[in-house]
Amino acid sequence: MAEEKSILAVFSDLEPAANAIEHLRSLGIHDDCMNIISGIPVTEAMLGRPSQWTNVPRIALGGAILGFLGAGFLVFVSPYLYPYPIQVSSQAFVPGPPSVVVLFEITMLGMLTSTFLGVFLDSLFPSYRPMKYVPEISDGKIAILVECAVPEEGKVTEKLRKMGAESVQLAEAQHL
Amino acid sequence: MNSKIPEIKLSEEQTGKWGMVIDQDICTGCQACVAACAMENNLSFVGEVDAGYGRSMHWIRIERFWEGEYPEVKMTPGQPMMCQQCGSAPCEPVCPAFATVHSQAEQLNLQVYNRCVGTRYCANNCPYQVRSFNWRDYVRPEPLPNQLNPDVTVRRMGVMEKCTFCIQRIHKAEDKAKSEGRELTDGEFTTACAQACPANAITFGRIDQPESLVSQLIRKHGHGVKHLEELGTLPSVTYFKGG
Amino acid sequence: MSDQNKPSVQGTAGHHDHGEEHFREKHLLLDPLPRGEMNAMVMESMQTTSWRFWLVFAILSAIVVYGLFYKWGVLILKGQGEAGVMRPDYWGIFLVNTVFWIGISHAGTFISAILRVFKAEFRRPFTRAAELMTTFGLVQAGFSVFMHMGRVWLAYWLFPYANQRMLWPNLHSPLTWDLLAITTYLLSSTMYLFLPLIPDMAMARDRSTGWRKTFYKILALGFRGTEGEWTHLRNAMNIFAFAIIPVMFSVHTIVSWDFAAATRPGWNSTIFGPYFVVGALHSGMGAVVMVLAIVRGTMKHMKYFIRPEHFEAIGKLMLIISMGWAYFFFNDYLVQWYGGDKWTKQLLHFHEAGPLGWMWFAMLVFNVVIPWSVLWNHKWRSSPWLIFFVGLFINVGMWFERYIIIPVSVTINRMPFTWRLYEPAIEIPMSIGTLALFILLYMAASRLVPLIPVWEVQEGQMAHKLTRFGRKTVVTVSELE
Numbered sequence: 001m002a003e004e005k006s007i008l009a010v011f012s013d014l015e016p017a018a019n020a021i022e023h024l025r026s027l028g029i030h031d032d033c034m035n036i037i038s039g040i041p042v043t044e045a046m047l048g049r050p051s052q053w054t055n056v057p058r059i060a061l062g063g064a065i066l067g068f069l070g071a072g073f074l075v076f077v078s079p080y081l082y083p084y085p086i087q088v089s090s091q092a093f094v095p096g097p098p099s100v101v102v103l104f105e106i107t108m109l110g111m112l113t114s115t116f117l118g119v120f121l122d123s124l125f126p127s128y129r130p131m132k133y134v135p136e137i138s139d140g141k142i143a144i145l146v147e148c149a150v151p152e153e154g155k156v157t158e159k160l161r162k163m164g165a166e167s168v169q170l171a172e173a174q175h176l
Numbered sequence: 177m178n179s180k181i182p183e184i185k186l187s188e189e190q191t192g193k194w195g196m197v198i199d200q201d202i203c204t205g206c207q208a209c210v211a212a213c214a215m216e217n218n219l220s221f222v223g224e225v226d227a228g229y230g231r232s233m234h235w236i237r238i239e240r241f242w243e244g245e246y247p248e249v250k251m252t253p254g255q256p257m258m259c260q261q262c263g264s265a266p267c268e269p270v271c272p273a274f275a276t277v278h279s280q281a282e283q284l285n286l287q288v289y290n291r292c293v294g295t296r297y298c299a300n301n302c303p304y305q306v307r308s309f310n311w312r313d314y315v316r317p318e319p320l321p322n323q324l325n326p327d328v329t330v331r332r333m334g335v336m337e338k339c340t341f342c343i344q345r346i347h348k349a350e351d352k353a354k355s356e357g358r359e360l361t362d363g364e365f366t367t368a369c370a371q372a373c374p375a376n377a378i379t380f381g382r383i384d385q386p387e388s389l390v391s392q393l394i395r396k397h398g399h400g401v402k403h404l405e406e407l408g409t410l411p412s413v414t415y416f417k418g419g
Numbered sequence: 420m421s422d423q424n425k426p427s428v429q430g431t432a433g434h435h436d437h438g439e440e441h442f443r444e445k446h447l448l449l450d451p452l453p454r455g456e457m458n459a460m461v462m463e464s465m466q467t468t469s470w471r472f473w474l475v476f477a478i479l480s481a482i483v484v485y486g487l488f489y490k491w492g493v494l495i496l497k498g499q500g501e502a503g504v505m506r507p508d509y510w511g512i513f514l515v516n517t518v519f520w521i522g523i524s525h526a527g528t529f530i531s532a533i534l535r536v537f538k539a540e541f542r543r544p545f546t547r548a549a550e551l552m553t554t555f556g557l558v559q560a561g562f563s564v565f566m567h568m569g570r571v572w573l574a575y576w577l578f579p580y581a582n583q584r585m586l587w588p589n590l591h592s593p594l595t596w597d598l599l600a601i602t603t604y605l606l607s608s609t610m611y612l613f614l615p616l617i618p619d620m621a622m623a624r625d626r627s628t629g630w631r632k633t634f635y636k637i638l639a640l641g642f643r644g645t646e647g648e649w650t651h652l653r654n655a656m657n658i659f660a661f662a663i664i665p666v667m668f669s670v671h672t673i674v675s676w677d678f679a680a681a682t683r684p685g686w687n688s689t690i691f692g693p694y695f696v697v698g699a700l701h702s703g704m705g706a707v708v709m710v711l712a713i714v715r716g717t718m719k720h721m722k723y724f725i726r727p728e729h730f731e732a733i734g735k736l737m738l739i740i741s742m743g744w745a746y747f748f749f750n751d752y753l754v755q756w757y758g759g760d761k762w763t764k765q766l767l768h769f770h771e772a773g774p775l776g777w778m779w780f781a782m783l784v785f786n787v788v789i790p791w792s793v794l795w796n797h798k799w800r801s802s803p804w805l806i807f808f809v810g811l812f813i814n815v816g817m818w819f820e821r822y823i824i825i826p827v828s829v830t831i832n833r834m835p836f837t838w839r840l841y842e843p844a845i846e847i848p849m850s851i852g853t854l855a856l857f858i859l860l861y862m863a864a865s866r867l868v869p870l871i872p873v874w875e876v877q878e879g880q881m882a883h884k885l886t887r888f889g890r891k892t893v894v895t896v897s898e899l900e
Contacts, residue, residue: 036645039618040618046899052646054654060658082584088269115655116610138458176643270592303832
């Protein structure tokens with residue numbers, strides 16, 4: 001692969017941004033070479049982008065299963081680990097209804113904790129390395145980050161300008 | 177059809193191992209049992225102020241009430257109240273730390289002092305209100321420490337405690353019988369409260385052995401009452417009143 | 420977004436409508452400002468502190484140091500005897516406070532999760548203000564539980580791990596369930612507070628300098644707002660919104676089981692679970708309006724974000740919850756009364772005619788009479804200060820309710836020989852200390868954390884439009900997701 005340049009074009013509106021994406025595609029730039037950075041959640045459908053893959057629900061399910069297994073260990077195994085079985089009141093050694101409570105709580109804990117960690121894993125958080133970004137984005141702008149081969153840079157920049165970008169610049173990774 | 181309907185299980189049919197019989201008609205309310213228990217089990221002296229505020233540290237107490245309207249008042253017979261060593265104790269399952277559990281061997285309700293973290297749920301859930309909490313580290317003035325019973329742990333602040341049916345005496349007697357290669361006989365030993373009772377109102381022994389004195393007394397009186405039996409706690413103490 | 424996308428009157432351009440100005444004035448989501456301006460407002464509100472703020476902050480810090488830390492030290496050194504607990508009131512104000520603070524914490528989840536699931540748009544500006552209450556309320560609840568323990572230095576024995584002889588905690592105990600439930604709730608509500616905060620932290624990072632820059636940079640985790648990041652975040656928030664609701668219900672239900680599972684007259688009630696949950700929401704919503712009224716009255720620019728419409732909407736919820744509370748209270752009362760158990764009868768009589776009978780009646784007035792007589796009126800419940808006082812009364816009333824359920828009810832048990840009335844001692848300064856710590860944490864957070872989820876407000880403003888149907892202008896909301 002030849003050397004690549006990345007261009008960051010800032011749009012203030014959805015419509016021109018969506019149009020620009022379409023035109024970039026007609027220039028032969030693959031969707032994988034574009035990324036959208038925005039200050040509010042702009043759905044893929046709004047910009048005509050392929051839908052994003054996320055592992056968060058799977059990680060959540062995995063966490064729920066782990067939590068359930070952990071709770072199962074606590075409920076069904078841990079009482080047997082003590083050498084002398086402990087009797088309390090006339091309750092069964094592994095009591096029914098209390099086990100349900102414990103299974104529920106720890107399953108939920110596993111699920112919610114892993115959902116949270118899933119965001120970290122999927123988004124590679126935390127990351128304090130320099131990144132391509134402009135602060136205007138958190139003012140509600142939509143930025144298109146295009147990776148293209150060096151010879152195409154001029155063409156792409158011109159296209160983005162024509163489509164109504166507020167600013168088009170070579171993206172430099174900087175400390176946020 | 178009828179075979180599908182279970183038969184009722186009466187709690188009287190289920191017996192523990194150790195039990196107590198208290199004859200309220202001959203109890204004089206002298207409090208000797210209370211004093212003997214305190215000496216035997218190394219109870220703290222909480223002092224006047226705390227005792228007056230419901231923090232008395234007694235494993236056994238004599239309850240008496242005024243009955244009737246003035247001027248026609250009389251006192252009810254003394255009712256010694258201590259841990260009833262329930263067969264199905266409400267205090268046991270609620271402890272998060274397993275500090276109070278059921279002894280399979282002795283059918284007693286145990287209190288494990290060094291597991292206790294002081295949530296006081298057991299005391300709250302005890303329908304007999306017989307558990308005592310160490311609200312403070314109480315001072316034991318000299319020379320009283322010399323009187324401490326070496327067979328019994330001294331409890332510290334923040335720990336729950338209660339009547340153990342003098343489990344140290346039970347174990348001592350059982351160990352002695354075992355070393356002599358014989359069975360424990362009825363009346364070989366007794367609890368501190370029963371030993372101290374001048375009227376012999378308290379009798380301690382095996383309620384699961386039909387020939388023991390307690391079983392005979394229960395049969396003889398025939399109208400023993402177990403307190404708050406309706407809660408399904410299966411208490412091991414039987415009271416006689418108005419015989 | 421640009422102005423064309425704003426939910427503004429442009430949708431109906433060409434018609435001059437007097438109603439439109441009125442809509443804008445009334446509804447935050449129809450009164451959009453450019454995002455940059457909103458960001459600046461939120462940043463400014465965080466960075467502005469008056470001398471009054473620092474005065475209150477200093478006073479509260481002093482109360483926390485004395486009432487919470489010093490007195491707690493005394494309590495630990497000298498034992499629970501310093502408190503008013505005794506036989507038969509083994510449980511006192513510390514557990515009243517625990518239940519109370521867990522109740523407060525329910526408001527945050529109710530508002531941010533249930534209202535999010537049902538897409539109640541009025542929630543947008545104050546979800547975070549409510550979630551902060553959840554986290555800080557749970558901190559107080561945790562403190563209160565530990566204050567209550569006789570040997571708090573061994574509290575870690577309750578955690579699910581074995582001692583050296585492989586003895587694990589007792590899973591039969593409602594207190595163990597409580598520990599698991601409160602831990603789950605504290606962790607998950609904190610995570611749920613943090614997730615929607617990440618974009619706002621990034622916003623704050625982009626427009627701050629100095630130590631704040633470092634602070635926000637660390638907490639923003641390097642968030643930029645890429646498609647992937649938003650997708651993961653939205654998915655996670657969705658899972659949280661649904662999953663945290665049963666957790667929230669389970670927490671207060673399990674708290675109620677601490678009482679309902681006990682063999683005590685007045686406690687052993689099957690309806691305690693939902694009764695406690697509704698009670699929790701009652702005090703929680705009351706606390707939310709109090710916090711919002713104070714935030715609106717004292718912080719810069721908050722009058723734009725938090726408007727009478729929001730108090731109006733919460734007021735309606737409060738009225739419904741108050742009715743729910745009255746329903747459960749009456750249900751519990753009637754069945755206990757009808758049952759005819761002699762101890763329960765004694766207890767009910769003691770509630771109403773005992774030395775704390777005034778508290779029982781005050782509870783009913785504060786929890787039912789006052790909310791019902793104020794909140795039915797649209798104008799009254801839109802008034803921040805009026806509803807602030809309704810919230811205050813509800814919170815006092817709900818504290819009374821817990822006080823009646825715990826130390827007052829345990830006075831009456833099946834052993835009349837032990838009956839005795841509880842007299843609080845060291846609990847009073849320590850309770851004031853926890854309250855002060857809650858306010859202190861909240862004050863600190865209000866200056867460190869963007870209190871308004873700006874991106875959620877902007878999203879809501881995009882989704883709202885005015886549409887004309889014939890002669891009438893109405894608000895329409897689009898579902899963006």
